[in-house]
Amino acid sequence: MTSTDSKTTGAAAAAPILQIKDLNVTLRKEQELIPILHHVNLTVHAGEIVGLVGESGSGKSMTASAVTQLLPGGSKSLQGSINFCGEELTTKSEKEMAHYRGKEIAMIFQEPMTCLNPVFTVGQQLEDVICTHQHLQGGEAHARAIAMLENVHIKEPEKMLKAYPYELSGGMRQRAMIAIALSCSPKLLIADEPTTALDVTIQAQILGLVKEAADKAGAGVIFISHDLGVIAQVCDSIAVMYSGEIVEAGTAVEVLTTPRHPYTKALLAAIPGFTPKGAERLELCAIPGMVPDPREHMDGCRFAPRCSVCGENCTAKHPPLHVAGDGRSVCCWKEAEAGDTAITAS
Amino acid sequence: MTLPLLRLENVDKVFVKKTMMGKKSYIHAVRGITLDIQRGEALGIVGESGCGKSTLASLIIRLETLTRGKIILDGTDVTSLKEKDLRPLRRFVQIVFQDPYSSLSPRMTVEEILTEPLKIMTKLSKAEMHAKVTALLELVGMNASCLDRYPHEFSGGQRQRISIARALTTEPEILILDEPTSALDVSVQAQVLNLLNDLRQKLHLTYIFISHNLAVVKYISDRTAVMYAGQIVELGPSEKIMLEPLHPYTRELIAALPAVGKKLKPLTKAADMTENVAQERGCPYQNRCPLVDLRCKSERPPLAQFEPGHFLACWGVTKS
Ligand SMILES: Nc1ncnc2c1ncn2[C@@H]1O[C@H](COP(=O)(O)OP(=O)(O)OP(=O)(O)O)[C@@H](O)[C@H]1O
Numbered sequence A: 001m002t003s004t005d006s007k008t009t010g011a012a013a014a015a016p017i018l019q020i021k022d023l024n025v026t027l028r029k030e031q032e033l034i035p036i037l038h039h040v041n042l043t044v045h046a047g048e049i050v051g052l053v054g055e056s057g058s059g060k061s062m063t064a065s066a067v068t069q070l071l072p073g074g075s076k077s078l079q080g081s082i083n084f085c086g087e088e089l090t091t092k093s094e095k096e097m098a099h100y101r102g103k104e105i106a107m108i109f110q111e112p113m114t115c116l117n118p119v120f121t122v123g124q125q126l127e128d129v130i131c132t133h134q135h136l137q138g139g140e141a142h143a144r145a146i147a148m149l150e151n152v153h154i155k156e157p158e159k160m161l162k163a164y165p166y167e168l169s170g171g172m173r174q175r176a177m178i179a180i181a182l183s184c185s186p187k188l189l190i191a192d193e194p195t196t197a198l199d200v201t202i203q204a205q206i207l208g209l210v211k212e213a214a215d216k217a218g219a220g221v222i223f224i225s226h227d228l229g230v231i232a233q234v235c236d237s238i239a240v241m242y243s244g245e246i247v248e249a250g251t252a253v254e255v256l257t258t259p260r261h262p263y264t265k266a267l268l269a270a271i272p273g274f275t276p277k278g279a280e281r282l283e284l285c286a287i288p289g290m291v292p293d294p295r296e297h298m299d300g301c302r303f304a305p306r307c308s309v310c311g312e313n314c315t316a317k318h319p320p321l322h323v324a325g326d327g328r329s330v331c332c333w334k335e336a337e338a339g340d341t342a343i344t345a346s
Numbered sequence B: 001m002t003l004p005l006l007r008l009e010n011v012d013k014v015f016v017k018k019t020m021m022g023k024k025s026y027i028h029a030v031r032g033i034t035l036d037i038q039r040g041e042a043l044g045i046v047g048e049s050g051c052g053k054s055t056l057a058s059l060i061i062r063l064e065t066l067t068r069g070k071i072i073l074d075g076t077d078v079t080s081l082k083e084k085d086l087r088p089l090r091r092f093v094q095i096v097f098q099d100p101y102s103s104l105s106p107r108m109t110v111e112e113i114l115t116e117p118l119k120i121m122t123k124l125s126k127a128e129m130h131a132k133v134t135a136l137l138e139l140v141g142m143n144a145s146c147l148d149r150y151p152h153e154f155s156g157g158q159r160q161r162i163s164i165a166r167a168l169t170t171e172p173e174i175l176i177l178d179e180p181t182s183a184l185d186v187s188v189q190a191q192v193l194n195l196l197n198d199l200r201q202k203l204h205l206t207y208i209f210i211s212h213n214l215a216v217v218k219y220i221s222d223r224t225a226v227m228y229a230g231q232i233v234e235l236g237p238s239e240k241i242m243l244e245p246l247h248p249y250t251r252e253l254i255a256a257l258p259a260v261g262k263k264l265k266p267l268t269k270a271a272d273m274t275e276n277v278a279q280e281r282g283c284p285y286q287n288r289c290p291l292v293d294l295r296c297k298s299e300r301p302p303l304a305q306f307e308p309g310h311f312l313a314c315w316g317v318t319k320s
């Protein structure tokens, strides 16, 4: 664990690559206002992998879309600040944003075919990105493309360059997409459920590639998943999202070993793992119910209807955010009721 | 040992594909599978994408015809039954698929979805059917108010409950679950897995549970079969498979399982475009196997008993 610690402290000294502060996003559909994100704070340093975890509909992809300014169409309101390497992204025009996307901020997704064009070979697509963003030509671009594929541990890069996406297996396609995403040495990589559709063996390889992008190339990474088991393997720090809010955040080691929010605890208990030999088959701890619709207004904690330790305060008033000195933050009444050592922010 | 409820004998499936040049290519999706499933047992089948798990399921419910081999259901050979004689089998063996979004017809209400198999397979009156589907919905943890709603109005986990209820309408003995939770969030997956364990006890069902995640399979099944390239490479009590795996492929699967508190292994340069192509000669796993030897390249290892109840197809693993 020491390596993770020294890395986080080392990185913390430098200015972060991405700093999201008090971000609120509301979508307007027809006449209806849909509040999607509430008071989201997130910081990513160079070489750091930040896990964003939560169930379907908790707002993980929307947070990523806010960073790239690719929120779904229609009118929307966005409040708060998204600072990327000293630049405020919330006030950038679409044209200015296009300059960041794919170059300084790269994205990989669950379904590689959303990024790959089926009618061009991997080589054409990779070299095209390298030509436009890095202004390399012909032989140089080709050499760079080969190097990028070697980077993602493709054994026969020449063969891969000539292949069409449909000729590749799911895992190989995912690698091709990662090679394209990393080809412009992005400062920030957003990985939205990049392994959810894959077999465990291939998943392990892809996780390894993401880790290398952070360790070797020094990219900051936002890694999105609904599976804390996956997040646990690659992330330095973790933010747990629920219904548009970050309910707990901290270093990976702390959040995973001493989860404090009831939702984090429940997510951990839901992962099927090893039961010790001879032990009874344990009931998996399912979380009853589901994430509330963002349109649903709630006075209290948004997790209260599903929470096993929900008390009186919980349904009456939104819990305050508890920020401890070590960067751990928890948004839960139980924390507020018990804790007098921590600083309470609203 | 008592007569198995389901017996597969040397089951083979070869798909024939016409290539663009008019030539034929063959995919040997299932290869020489022999397996006994006892009444009340939950058998897990695990293996990576394309190893033939779903094909094996389609063969058992006879959505596909066998290329070779026999299927014996409760003592009766059903291998060559004609379509019209398959009705008892269809009633006896039901299947739940992975994708709760595409496996339920979007234009039918939940009540219509649930009564459809009853209309085909039974002679129940309308009132009887209504009572039955209401009870079924309750059994899977949903209430009768859902009956006149459409599938798109439900979440993934709820749709999977509806799929399970539909599979149970004909009171099957065997339920095949083909990746029933792979499309679901971990939290919802836990709900569905708990429901399945619950139903198995209440209804004394026999399960064939298919997944690519060993941890999930272990949670449901008593015995686990590990498939690679159409063959069973290891078969034994789920606990043994998880904690003391023998086959190098099973070990690879377990090493790759994500878990809290487990560190990622450093990457090796293993990937190439042919890594997963099974060999026609010798062991199907030889290209990826750390224990590969000359014999592995020339002779196919048979599935043989390694210790009581634990079977293995590998030349490299020997008793020490
Ligand atoms: N185009 C849209 N219009 C209106 N609401 C939307 C739109 N896209 C998403 N939402 C809503 O925003 C909320 C957050 O969605 P988001 O896609 O960020 O979830 P997520 O955490 O990424 O989930 P998943 O794991 O399913 O990808 C959800 O309640 C969703 O219904």
Ligand SMILES: Nc1ncnc2c1ncn2[C@@H]1O[C@H](COP(=O)(O)OP(=O)(O)OP(=O)(O)O)[C@@H](O)[C@H]1O
Pocket (backbone or CB within 6 Å): B015, B016, B017, B027, B029, B047, B048, B049, B050, B051, B052, B053, B054, B055, B056, B212
């Ligand atoms: N109808 C078909 N025609 C031709 N080939 C097929 C057909 N169905 C399956 N196959 C091939 O048979 C092999 C086994 O496929 P199968 O769907 O059984 O795998 P699986 O283990 O269920 O994989 P997954 O985990 O992806 O569902 C694959 O190579 C597949 O391409």
Ligand code: SF4
Pocket (backbone or CB within 6 Å): A261, A262, A263, A301, A302, A303, A304, A305, A307, A308, A309, A310, A311, A314, A319, A331, A332, A333, A334
């Ligand atoms: S605030 Fe209350 S309801 Fe919300 S998570 Fe904490 S204990 Fe549960």
Ligand SMILES: [Mg+2]
Pocket (backbone or CB within 6 Å): A060, A061, A062, A192
């Ligand atoms: Mg998403």
Ligand SMILES: [Mg+2]
Pocket (backbone or CB within 6 Å): B053, B054, B055, B178
């Ligand atoms: Mg399948």
